[in-house]
Amino acid sequence: MTSPSPNQAPTQNPASTPADIRWIYITASSRDEARHIGQTLVEEKLAACANLLAPMESIYLWKGTLQHDEEVVLIAKTTVAAVSSLTQRVKELHSYEVPCILSILVARDEGNEDFLAWIREQVEAG
Numbered sequence: 001m002t003s004p005s006p007n008q009a010p011t012q013n014p015a016s017t018p019a020d021i022r023w024i025y026i027t028a029s030s031r032d033e034a035r036h037i038g039q040t041l042v043e044e045k046l047a048a049c050a051n052l053l054a055p056m057e058s059i060y061l062w063k064g065t066l067q068h069d070e071e072v073v074l075i076a077k078t079t080v081a082a083v084s085s086l087t088q089r090v091k092e093l094h095s096y097e098v099p100c101i102l103s104i105l106v107a108r109d110e111g112n113e114d115f116l117a118w119i120r121e122q123v124e125a126g
Contacts, residue, residue: 021106021116022083024076027058029095034072037093045126046086047076048119079123 024047028034031054038050053073060067078086083103090101106116 019106019108019116020080021111021119022078022080023104023106024078024083024086024090025100025102025104026074026076026090026094027056027071027100028074029069029071031072033095034074037090038074038076040093041076041078041086041089044089045123046082046089047078048122049077051075077119079120082123082126 026034026037028037031052034052034054038047038052041047042050051074053075055070056073058067058069058071076086080103087101087103090099
């Protein structure tokens with residue numbers, strides 16, 4: 001295999017390009033709040049599924065004061081096309097002034113393709 005010349009970009013493996021699946025990382029103040037948000041996202045077909053992980057401790061500065069809070073992590077699996085609507089819906093449902101909602105990219109070659117296809121089917125059915 002030869003290296004590309006300085007004026008030629010290396011070819012990219014299509015299997016390693018970003019996919020349309022996203023992992024949405026959300027923190028909530030309680031298990032009840034996380035469960036309500038997760039269930040709403042699934043019922044409204046904004047996410048294929050939601051996982052709750054508790055307890056989790058967060059350490060952060062808020063309005064100049066160091067905070068230590070127990071929270072619940074909510075992970076929602078969705079498609080890139082649904083991220084904007086999902087984010088807006090979480091903001092409507094969430095008790096925090098500035099909720100943590102982060103979209104994390106899933107690469108095509110990272111994971112069970114059957115599961116990734118199931119996520120697409122669930123979200124696109126909405």
